[in-house]
Amino acid sequence: MEHQTIVWNGIRIGIRFTPDKFGITDHIELQTESGVPLPVTKTGYRFCFLEPGSVASHGGAVAFVTAWLDHEAARTGWRGAQLSLF
DSSP states (O other): OEEEEEEETTEEEEEEEEEEETTTEEEEEEEEGGGOOBTTBSSSEEEEEEOTTHHHHTTSHHHHHHHHHHHHHHHHTOOSOOOOOO
């Protein structure tokens, strides 16, 4: 299992990546500090099972997550964590 931390758009994100988990899948988890939302999760936590080799083919966990977040932010027009009082 790999553990890495990145800062994406000013948000600190922990990444846990397990290649070939259970011998059948890649597994990746994202978690922000204090549950700050991301374009792929409103709670600041997300996990995903992927086809083996998917993460490596994107250049590793950091490159995969960065591309995933960039893609979803562009696709959804995400402009950052916007908190509501109501």
